[in-house]
Amino acid sequence: MTTTADRPATSSPTRVISINDGANIIVSHGDYAVIGTRPVRHDGVDKVTGRAVYGGDTRLNGLLFGKVLRSPHVHARIVSIDTSKARAVPGVHAIVTNADLPTAEDREVNLGEGGGNLKYMSDNVLASDLVLYKGHAIAAVAAINVHVAEAACALIEVEYEVLPAVHEIKAAIAEGAPLVHPSLTTKSLGKDTGVHSNITNHARLQIGDPDAAFARADVIAEGEFTTTMVHQGYIEPTNATAMWYADGKVTIWTSTQGSFAARDSTAQILGLPVSRVKAVPQEIGGGFGGKINVYLEPVAALLSRASGRPVKLIMTRAEVFQATGPAPGSYSKVKFGATKDGRLVAASAEIYMESGAYPGSDTGAAMRCLYSPYKIDDMRVDGYDVLTNRPKTAPYRAPGAPQAAFASEQVIDDLARKLGMDPVEFRLLNAAHEGTRLVNGPLHKKVGGIEVLEQTKAHAHYQSDLGTPSPGTKRGRGVAIGYWFNIGLPSSVAISVNADGSVTLVEGSTDIGGSRASIAMQAAEILGVRAEDVRPSVVDTDSIGYTGVTGGSRTTYATGLAAIEAARHVIAQMTARVAKVWSVSPDEVSHDHGAFRAGTRSMSFKDAAGHLDETGGPITGTASLDPQGHGGAFATVTCDVEIDVETGKTQVLKWTIVQDAGKAIHPSYVEGQFQGASAQGIGWALSEEYFMNSKGEMTNTSLLDYRLPTAFDVPMINTVIVEVPNPGHPFGVRGVGEASIVPPMAAVANAIRDAIGVRMHALPMNPGAILHALGTI
Amino acid sequence: MVAVDARTATKVVVQATINGEPVQFLAEPRQTLLECLRDVLSLTGTKEGCADGNCGACNVVMDGRLVNSCLVLGVEAAGASITTIEGIAPVGGLHPLQTAFLEQAALQCGICTPGFIVSASELLKRNARPTEDEIRFWLAGNLCRCTGYDKIVRAVLQAAEMIHPAA
Ligand code: FES
Ligand code: FES
Numbered sequence: 001m002t003t004t005a006d007r008p009a010t011s012s013p014t015r016v017i018s019i020n021d022g023a024n025i026i027v028s029h030g031d032y033a034v035i036g037t038r039p040v041r042h043d044g045v046d047k048v049t050g051r052a053v054y055g056g057d058t059r060l061n062g063l064l065f066g067k068v069l070r071s072p073h074v075h076a077r078i079v080s081i082d083t084s085k086a087r088a089v090p091g092v093h094a095i096v097t098n099a100d101l102p103t104a105e106d107r108e109v110n111l112g113e114g115g116g117n118l119k120y121m122s123d124n125v126l127a128s129d130l131v132l133y134k135g136h137a138i139a140a141v142a143a144i145n146v147h148v149a150e151a152a153c154a155l156i157e158v159e160y161e162v163l164p165a166v167h168e169i170k171a172a173i174a175e176g177a178p179l180v181h182p183s184l185t186t187k188s189l190g191k192d193t194g195v196h197s198n199i200t201n202h203a204r205l206q207i208g209d210p211d212a213a214f215a216r217a218d219v220i221a222e223g224e225f226t227t228t229m230v231h232q233g234y235i236e237p238t239n240a241t242a243m244w245y246a247d248g249k250v251t252i253w254t255s256t257q258g259s260f261a262a263r264d265s266t267a268q269i270l271g272l273p274v275s276r277v278k279a280v281p282q283e284i285g286g287g288f289g290g291k292i293n294v295y296l297e298p299v300a301a302l303l304s305r306a307s308g309r310p311v312k313l314i315m316t317r318a319e320v321f322q323a324t325g326p327a328p329g330s331y332s333k334v335k336f337g338a339t340k341d342g343r344l345v346a347a348s349a350e351i352y353m354e355s356g357a358y359p360g361s362d363t364g365a366a367m368r369c370l371y372s373p374y375k376i377d378d379m380r381v382d383g384y385d386v387l388t389n390r391p392k393t394a395p396y397r398a399p400g401a402p403q404a405a406f407a408s409e410q411v412i413d414d415l416a417r418k419l420g421m422d423p424v425e426f427r428l429l430n431a432a433h434e435g436t437r438l439v440n441g442p443l444h445k446k447v448g449g450i451e452v453l454e455q456t457k458a459h460a461h462y463q464s465d466l467g468t469p470s471p472g473t474k475r476g477r478g479v480a481i482g483y484w485f486n487i488g489l490p491s492s493v494a495i496s497v498n499a500d501g502s503v504t505l506v507e508g509s510t511d512i513g514g515s516r517a518s519i520a521m522q523a524a525e526i527l528g529v530r531a532e533d534v535r536p537s538v539v540d541t542d543s544i545g546y547t548g549v550t551g552g553s554r555t556t557y558a559t560g561l562a563a564i565e566a567a568r569h570v571i572a573q574m575t576a577r578v579a580k581v582w583s584v585s586p587d588e589v590s591h592d593h594g595a596f597r598a599g600t601r602s603m604s605f606k607d608a609a610g611h612l613d614e615t616g617g618p619i620t621g622t623a624s625l626d627p628q629g630h631g632g633a634f635a636t637v638t639c640d641v642e643i644d645v646e647t648g649k650t651q652v653l654k655w656t657i658v659q660d661a662g663k664a665i666h667p668s669y670v671e672g673q674f675q676g677a678s679a680q681g682i683g684w685a686l687s688e689e690y691f692m693n694s695k696g697e698m699t700n701t702s703l704l705d706y707r708l709p710t711a712f713d714v715p716m717i718n719t720v721i722v723e724v725p726n727p728g729h730p731f732g733v734r735g736v737g738e739a740s741i742v743p744p745m746a747a748v749a750n751a752i753r754d755a756i757g758v759r760m761h762a763l764p765m766n767p768g769a770i771l772h773a774l775g776t777i
Numbered sequence: 778m779v780a781v782d783a784r785t786a787t788k789v790v791v792q793a794t795i796n797g798e799p800v801q802f803l804a805e806p807r808q809t810l811l812e813c814l815r816d817v818l819s820l821t822g823t824k825e826g827c828a829d830g831n832c833g834a835c836n837v838v839m840d841g842r843l844v845n846s847c848l849v850l851g852v853e854a855a856g857a858s859i860t861t862i863e864g865i866a867p868v869g870g871l872h873p874l875q876t877a878f879l880e881q882a883a884l885q886c887g888i889c890t891p892g893f894i895v896s897a898s899e900l901l902k903r904n905a906r907p908t909e910d911e912i913r914f915w916l917a918g919n920l921c922r923c924t925g926y927d928k929i930v931r932a933v934l935q936a937a938e939m940i941h942p943a944a
Contacts, residue, residue: 050891514885
């Protein structure tokens with residue numbers, strides 16, 4: 001048994017773990033009553049006392065527990081499935097396979113935020129004729145408990161015809177590679193080439209003539225880089241509970257980043273109108289993009305229909321790794337050219353990203369973000385989506401951009417070295433700003449790249465020296481910058497006024513890291529009440545208007561805007577009521593800082609709320625909107641590493657992340673986003689990978705072998721919140737969840753280069769990779 | 778009245794003390810303590826992140842030892858005294874660690890939080906004023922994917938200060 005109690009609590013670690021001061025700095029703008037303060041989050045007490053109900057905590061009368069049978073093969077044809085022995089097990093209530101799903105058409109469906117191919121979505125939930133990766137779902141059992149369901153699963157007999165497979169990008173794009181989808185042909189630059197290959201799509205973005213521009217460059221740097229598949233690594237396993245009622249209506253209880261997305265996908269896969277499906281979002285234990293797609297919801301619904309009872313499914317950790325969507329691995333070639341005086345003049349790149357078992361990867365976003373930090377007149381990037389016999393990839397925090405930045409920011413570092421320039425100075429000299437053209441065509445809107453780089457340069461960390469390495473080690477410092485464009489999407493909020501002057505706020509955005517607080521605080525600021533006077537609730541899809549997923553760094557921006565509009569709607573109605581009380585025209589009543597005024601008269605929000613009964617009854621303010629004014633964000637990471645040249649182990653000693661938040665509504669949770677992404681980045685850089693054997697099977701499917709960073713692996717994390725307001729939001733919010741994961745891997749690689757003089761071309765940069773780079777092994 | 782038929786019964790009666798209260802529950806021999814707490818006793822504050830001893834989300838205190846409840850069988854709890862997240866705070870109040878986690882914003886999604894609070898409470902019993910390194914070392918068995926640990930470390934330092942204020 002593993003227990004921390006077996007270790008003495010006072011033993012001193014034998015190494016330097018952190019030489020950080022962990023300071024949090026805010027370069028702020030604006031003067032607000034609530035915005036920028038740090039109240040205790042509204043859902044906090046439930047979460048620190050264990051009362052909060054997460055997906056796995058769902059309890060319903062008559063609940064059955066399910067288990068999914070998964071493919072042991074990486075690629076195979078299903079010849080037959082015999083469930084008869086499993087059905088005979090006492091305690092088994094239902095078994096379902098793809099045959100229980102409606103026949104899915106091979107067509108694109110609109111899910112509100114990007115579409116999907118219905119056949120692929122359906123086949124990924126329960127395989128029809130082919131299994132395309134190890135862990136692909138084949139059948140599912142509902143039983144009185146999970147042990148019975150598991151035993152029954154083991155008795156389902158599946159006959160397979162094993163097929164040749166492709167395990168990674170380079171093998172998949174090689175001549176004569178086995179095809180994951182033999183019927184698919186490559187689309188290139190919008191046209192169908194008619195060629196059958198594992199490349200499903202080739203896209204190009206180009207501005208100017210980079211080939212000609214390279215001829216004008218005095219200095220050129222280039223490199224090839226690979227990254228491996230990694231997982232979002234949320235601690236709460238994927239889960240779903242469903243009840244198919246006798247009237248044909250279906251309710252799903254699930255941990256999801258988007259209750260409406262879960263409802264719509266489930267309805268599409270089950271062939272039901274959305275009006276028959278209700279999604280009830282439970283508290284969610286992490287997602288990072290990985291809890292947008294549905295995996296278990298339709299299966300739980302089918303099992304419930306067959307058994308007449310509610311059914312709960314929870315994945316094991318090994319299933320989470322093998323059967324949910326990880327982030328794609330990538331292979332990139334990047335080249336930059338500059339003049340002698342350090343001006344970037346040309347760039348070109350090719351990015352291959354795996355999509356796993358079905359088409360569609362993060363290539364487009366990678367292409368959009370790759371050059372965004374810089375002003376370059378001539379640039380081109382080609383992107384390729386590549387099928388492999390691995391799980392269908394899914395978004396992971398700034399999907400695509402970190403892989404691209406791992407390549408581009410190392411080449412930029414090399415270019416600065418060749419030019420003999422300071423890496424931050426070099427980036428500042430070439431920094432994109434408002435009006436700089438992006439490779440996908442539009443111009444940057446107001447954006448804080450220069451401000452972020454200036455704060456990076458001025459920071460005590462960057463100004464400090466590296467200190468004395470421990471014996472047998474070498475130290476180095478690296479810097480990198482990253483960009484994420486952030487998104488908008490629809491959101492809805494309703495605010496009702498209580499007689500005691502408090503308000504309830506109902507929203508559709510699931511709260512994955514404190515967004516109840518950041519939404520409520522924006523409403524409080526407009527209403528002129530305290531953050532704690534707002535009671536926010538995240539409700540089901542029957543109880544609020546359509547709301548997009550909690551993703552794309554959109555929630556504090558877009559749902560915040562809805563909260564602001566709903567609060568303004570409340571104030572407009574309250575103003576009319578106050579006018580009634582004072583017997584004046586509503587035009588004469590104004591509202592600011594929580595008080596209604598007319599001439600010398602003034603009434604607090606709370607007092608006004610006390611008059612609702614006699615002036616016409618309850619007030620609810622609502623807003624549903626689809627905002628378009630989101631603003632992109634830059635982040636830099638500065639990191640110091642210490643490398644043990646004998647063992648190859650890299651320790652991160654010091655870490656500073658600087659990011660443009662636009663406006664930090666609740667600075668603690670903004671810092672938390674920066675710090676969390678930093679730790680994820682340290683894991684992605686140094687230890688995390690899908691380790692595959694020669695058969696294409698993941699061999700490290702536990703959290704022992706798939707190494708997420710622990711508290712002992714990371715230092716305190718300095719943060720600098722830069723606030724360059726986004727003109728598309730009244731408080732300037734940009735959204736903060738994603739830009740911070742873009743630079744870490746490149747920053748660590750640049751620090752390693754600085755320490756040991758070797759350029760790292762692949763992730764993860766684990767001890768073996770370091771020793772290999774050093775020529776030790 | 779028919780007594781329990783030992784040949785067909787699949788469950789065992791387990792008597793234990795949970796959060797200070799004597800309880801009896803039925804456990805299948807193959808059920809873990811984590812399953813018993815969550816599915817039998819409705820104590821769902823203890824979370825499952827991995828079920829194989831690698832995340833700490835399920836940590837509880839069993840007879841003064843911090844254990845991964847997913848690695849203990851329910852029947853092993855017979856006669857034991859167990860503290861879960863639900864038993865950490867006094868009635869109507871919060872443990873200083875819970876207050877400190879709230880004030881330091883040491884949780885984002887919160888799924889890891891019960892495990893961290895239970896683990897840290899044991900640390901503070903053994904070491905009233907742990908250093909940053911000692912906190913990181915002790916909590917290395919608890920995974921958090923959201924926070925980067927910075928604010929968790931600060932929360933434990935704050936709770937130590939709350940429990941034993943510096944003179
Ligand atoms: S669930 Fe027990 S250690 Fe992860
Ligand atoms: S707060 Fe989400 S895992 Fe720790």
